[in-house]
Ligand SMILES: Nc1nc2c(c(=O)[nH]1)N[C@H]1C(S)=C(S)[C@@H](COP(=O)(O)OP(=O)(O)OC[C@H]3O[C@@H](n4cnc5c(=O)[nH]c(N)nc54)[C@H](O)[C@@H]3O)O[C@H]1N2
Ligand SMILES: Nc1nc2c(c(=O)[nH]1)N[C@H]1C(S)=C(S)[C@@H](COP(=O)(O)OP(=O)(O)OC[C@H]3O[C@@H](n4cnc5c(=O)[nH]c(N)nc54)[C@H](O)[C@@H]3O)O[C@H]1N2
């Protein structure tokens with residue numbers, strides 16, 4: 223049996239795995255296995271192992287489907303690809319003609335960022351729409367954009383050589399981001415220190431040298447406390463700071479507004495413990511603060527992310543062995559950023575990007591001053607790291623879709639993104655999708671979002687396509703993923719869908735590569751290789767690494783320095799220094815605090831619940847609650863309860879957990895029941911279980927600079943459900 227090099231895309235860490243080509247050629251007969259089976263080297267989890275079953279599931283969408291009933295009624299007709307693409311392109315052209323190209327919005331996410339080769343953005347740029355949104359707005363993409371404000375790139379931690387790792391919540395486990403879990407454990411075996419900041423005693427907190435149980439949502443305050451200690455005790459790297467940063471004195475003054483006793487009050491962590499952690503970070507170096515989604519999803523997100531950048535910089539950890547590596551682009555492989563071709567979108571259309579006036583940071587407007595510096599240092603004006611640098615604001619796009627404010631958006635494509643359930647204010651999102659003239663979903667399954675579409679187009683899966691991955695443009699390391707079996711049914715790769723529409727809409731000349739493989743060959747041409755020869759030769763391909771590149775080129779910021787005081791934010795009339803913004807006042811009706819998160823080992827985000835072996839391990843959504851909070855509510859282990867916020871309510875089973883602090887509740891992300899039939903009014907249970915319906919997007923709950931929602935510390939109450947109101951299960955999963 224031939225063995226293929228594959229990148230699992232069961233989640234967004236893309237483990238390098240092996241898969242045999244089965245004699246049957248059928249996806250269900252593929253066996254996915256680790257490249258290196260040794261403990262702490264086996265980069266594979268149960269989702270990867272069970273992926274073939276998931277792709278062979280009888281509910282998979284294998285042919286283009288056209289809606290024939292009302293939206294959400296669940297009535298579909300199989301149509302040919304030509305019929306679907308002809309009709310979609312005609313209807314999209316009509317929307318563009320009546321409302322302008324900005325009336326076309328696209329939502330996509332992690333899965334897509336490595337497989338569309340920039341073709342979605344390219345299509346939008348040639349068509350003239352800036353209104354692209356993504357799950358990366360609240361997961362890594364926004365962090366990348368904020369990092370660029372400070373030092374012009376988004377660093378990747380050097381786990382193999384680091385001496386100290388700091389996890390702000392981020393909690394990789396054996397079945398959650400397995401390679402990062404393994405890398406952290408191997409670093410600890412080498413003697414690296416581990417500091418964990420988490421309200422809950424998480425799996426990583428159990429293994430840490432220091433655990434700081436901070437209140438949810440207070441990471442920015444905590445970072446201000448660390449800075450206070452590091453500045454007061456002069457633990458920073460003076461040589462680096464004086465030569466390579468701007469705004470040190472202003473930063474010091476700002477930090478002096480936050481005494482450690484104030485930080486203790488805000489975070490709930492004793493001042494002495496805060497000081498010990500700050501000292502450990504500054505003096506055990508080189509140290510790393512790996513990316514964390516926790517600060518991507520807070521009302522103080524921009525300040526928290528900038529403060530982490532500042533800590534990295536003033537401690538001298540940027541671009542050194544064991545520190546935070548600024549990769550830049552691979553010199554010989556055409557990047558997705560280049561293929562996206564942001565130059566062709568006119569300034570007039572860029573200026574129409576929704577939400578950019580109020581919340582500019584990751585929009586074209588927010589990034590405009592970084593164009594020239596990026597060109598100077600990285601060779602392109604448009605580095606779109608993690609696809610997060612030129613996004614519209616999701617809430618603003620949904621408002622335009624729902625209410626036509628400030629202008630109508632009337633055509634919406636969702637590609638590999640369960641849009642309805644993957645942002646805040648699900649009530650608004652459903653209204654937005656229902657108000658469209660054209661909705662297209664590119665999917666594997668009839669998700670709650672796809673159920674609202676006019677067309678569902680069947681996407682291929684990672685075992686069924688060739689792909690070239692560079693860690694979302696985060697690293698200069700390219701890895702191939704080889705097709706193992708042919709796509710099931712008529713499933714297609716997303717590049718060919720965009721091209722099919724481009725050709726029909728008179729933009730074919732901009733998509734000269736007829737197939738995905740031809741495009742991959744084009745990307746590799748400077749290496750003198752095609753995709754097949756590249757994939758058979760390399761497990762990964764990286765240029766040799768050069769440390770401290772800034773000594774030659776400066777940093778890719780307007781000043782060429784690390785901007786502790788941000789010239790970009792100042793020009794946008796936002797606070798150029800990081801700050802703490804107080805929580806909204808407590809509300810008596812909502813005495814508890816909830817956070818969304820703690821990923822379920824068995825599923826990725828809103829997916830995977832159709833896989834019988836995985837669902838058997840976790841049949842229902844579960845909230846975590848402390849015993850002292852559960853008892854007065856009469857809640858016992860396994861009881862059904864409701865978590866209620868000002869925004870809405872969700873049903874969950876209670877799990878009483880010793881590691882949960884009093885007053886704090888954990889709500890899992892992304893639950894719906896794929897086994898529940900369509901058309902019952904709940905979108906297969908999304909309206910019973912999905913966390914997006916309790917997550918608000920009013921001004922109090924949005925980060926000012928980016929406009930992303932607060933998911934870590936929302937006021938709530940919990941109430942027990944009686945027998946009449948507990949949610950219905952669907953039929954048995956097949
Ligand atoms: N309310 C709320 N919103 C959130 C979060 C939260 O906790 N709460 N978390 C945020 C985070 S951290 C992230 S990473 C994002 C994730 O958001 P998404 O990346 O959208 O993740 P999923 O929910 O898994 O949805 C992906 C969809 O793509 C489909 N799919 C998977 N692989 C393929 C493929 O190869 N081709 C095609 N065509 N389709 C495919 C799956 O069936 C699934 O329906 O959500 C963010 N949004
Ligand atoms: N099995 C599996 N693995 C996954 C995923 C999946 O869906 N399933 N999703 C992947 C994706 S897209 C992502 S983004 C990551 C997310 O995974 P992680 O980065 O590990 O994030 P979570 O699991 O949501 O939460 C991690 C910890 O944050 C703590 N926490 C909650 N609120 C706060 C806070 O305000 N501050 C701090 N400091 N800590 C807080 C929680 O108690 C929890 O222990 O996982 C990835 N891995």
Ligand code: SF4
Pocket residue numbers: 230231232233234235236237265266267268269270271397398399400401
């Ligand atoms: S952690 Fe699991 S789901 Fe994610 S890429 Fe690795 S094997 Fe696949």
Ligand SMILES: [Mo]
Pocket residue numbers: 360361515
């Ligand atoms: Mo994520």
